[in-house]
Amino acid sequence: MEKQKYSRRFFLSASAMVATLAFIPAGVKAFYENVKKLVVPLKEKLPLTLSINKTKHSLSVDTRTTLLDLVREQLDLTGSKKGCDHGQCGACTVHVDGQRVLSCLTLAATVQGKEVTTIEGLANGDQLHPMQQAFIECDGFQCGYCTPGQIMSAVGCVNEGHTRSVGEIKEFMSGNLCRCGAYNGIVQSIQKVTQ
Ligand code: FES
């Protein structure tokens, strides 16, 4: 008796579901088909050719990999730091085709064919970049964790010409946080390079 009740309920539910599916507009079905097509490629590997610190690399990367994870995890260039991983601290700053970018917010797939410079590529052999030298001379760091990002951003700040006053330097370096509070030395380093 119970079995017959269940079977009847099951039959009614199944009929209702089939009827509902039949009335889903074609546009909605097409939308979900397109979403499926977009989601599947996101899981795939992508061939990536780029230059990092003037060395060509041909790699295979997960399409979800950030530039920060690519340089740190796949290429062992650990100078760029993962502070917040959310675009808030600037510790991961690198240059892409000469422009400073936050590598934690940059998908590796978007730098196809580009030139990436990390802190490891800034010096000329044994000769420090003038900004690296200035950070040493002006006490631009304490613990050093934020320093690679600060230096890459400082070079960008100078190249962009945002060094006309202390206020302008502070504004255009405001995306780089320093928990040690070495800000005065950082500003002085930038001023020294700009002179
Ligand atoms: S780690 Fe990229 S902004 Fe903080």
Ligand code: FES
């Ligand atoms: S030097 Fe320590 S966080 Fe900046």
